[in-house]
Amino acid sequence: MHHRSDLGALTGATVLVTGGAGLIGSRITAQLRDLGARPVVLCTMNAYPEQVYADLFGVRVGDPDVILGDVRDSVLVRKLVAESDYVIHAAALADVAACTRDPLAAIDTNVAGTQSVLDAVAATERVRRMVFVSSASVYGNGNPEETDSPDLLTMRQLLESVHGRIPPQFHEFTRTRPKSVYGNTKAWGEEQTALLLGQVGTSYAIVRYFSVYGEPQTIKPGSHSWVVAWFTARAHLGLPLHLNGGGGQVRDMVHVDDIAEGTLRALVSPRAHTETLNIGTGVPTSVRQIAQLVQAHYPNTPFLETPLPAGDPLGGYAATRRMENILGWKPKVTIAEGVTRYVKWLQDTPAAAPEWLRREHTAA
Template sequence: MADMYCDPRLRELSGASVLVTGGGGLVGSRIVAQLAACGATPIVLDRFDAYPHPVRDLFQVDRHSAQVVLGDVRERATVKWLTGRADYVIHAAAYADVAACTSRPDTAFAANVHGTQTVLDAVVASPVKRLVFVSSASVYGDGVEDSTPTEGGAARFTEEQPLTPISVYANTKVWGEHQVRLMLGGSGTEYSIVRYFSVYGDPQIPKPGSHSWMVPWLALSAHTGRPMRLNGGGHQVRDMVHVEDIAHATVLALVADQAAGQILNVGTGIPTSIRRIAELIAAHYPGAAFVETPMPVGDPRGGCADTRRATDLLGWCPAITLTEGIDRYVRWLNTTPDAVPDWFTTAASAA
């Protein structure tokens, strides 16, 4: 899969050392695989504690990395040592679960604020050419009154509009964006900021107690014979972008000249309701049932990306449609016996 994204624009990464914080996660591991396919030397820094499932093998991190360091982005000595050896940095490490950040703002602050500051301090004192900071569409919240609507009435978010975060997680990402700009603007290190919309794709597995990552939650429910939960009736809108496309845009942001100092939406520009996502999954599971549940705290109504800037500055557009991506995910579930984590089936039995 990674080879399809190694286009000629990435040739300058051949032989370059790229530190990927959070490189052991779903997105980070796909970034690492694509970097390796282009001849770069990926170095991973990750705690490997974000999932209750053995994802290090699942995500094949060791296969594609030149070096894997078990550590925390708050460890100054470790981060300083790694950035001193890096030509580029992709800072993807974060406490990235909306529900968990809401219940544990102290942990969110430690990982997303303290950790980001530690990385920035090290980068400023290093020979790193460019840092790409991974942000989130959650910074838009529910948007503003003058957000440009789509034909269906969903908000379309542009990079210039005011940010209105409605969750602790989103607030940490707003802070991170501002801090990257303040510390690296005018320094010897360039930066780009990428705002991910709703990431999905195998081998994505949800976390206990989370309401994020709709495709695996809904697909695992249907796969194990449980009803698919539609929080808030499933009327929220999401811009679903496949993890391979997300990774490709992120790697391009490392080297695209016009992306320096820019904030870029990474999405498809297509609004899809959660109910529609469930319907696409249900088509693979005859007899699949839905159940409506209350809207979780901090869950935005959502919208979709204005993708013109990513297209213009990166020459990027998503290659995998939602239907194709869901087909791939279901196929992966059906062919991977260990894909369903123990906690998921245990919770189903208890219910």
């Protein structure tokens, strides 16, 4: 099933990772180093405090191959792309709530920034492939009018009994229906990647990440993303777990180590050329189920039902057959295992439960 030989193509290669200092980018660059590649990181490094990048993600300003800069800086981007064998474009304003609050900032980073990277990749013949990092948010709540094949009906009945509604399975070929500004910018980025790189004949692949979690993820104020990190940090401090809308939303939770490996496989697998691939587990998990997995480690943690935020989709889960066929791979970490790993990591790294949340706890 696993084609290690594909990843061997990265040995000795220079790989530009935009947004490479973030949670996912830092895991991608760590795996690239393990494979003998030279990752070059371009990042503004303004999404978190500096010590988060240094102490949790292991990325430091001043490191060789860590370039503090913006993807909208077309001169800088063109120079870095011209020196790269592969490009992974992961830089984005990736917080759904932040994009909803400030749509122009989302357009600036996620649309203008993507255009800058695409222009640079299209202008050079050196780049062997670019991966555009997209998101399951392009699916929104799915396509309710679509009918499922008979073999899915028993699965649907089972899901309905567990979740109270039938969460949709998202297939790569279904029409995108984003329900947030963030999802909309990602849908545009997919189309623009295919349009521009298709015209010049540069190889590309598009990966749609489902819900990414796992150590060393840490939460940000004013965000409702990153449910495992939120629930664990709150439980760790003795705070109740907020179940937005009762916690019935469904997510396909993918550990960040699997996300990173799936991205690298899409970068080099011969069959991934011009493909759009879900990176997911194919397992639907409700937010309430995640809360229960965290509560099992912190038994006295209460639940609190809270309203559903705007733009928070009811969600669904990934169809994974295409990913498995094309990449010859599937994610390894189960949600139960991943939550256990995160709890242990937080207990070993108590500073990852941020100070502002501690203050909220003290005030409470």
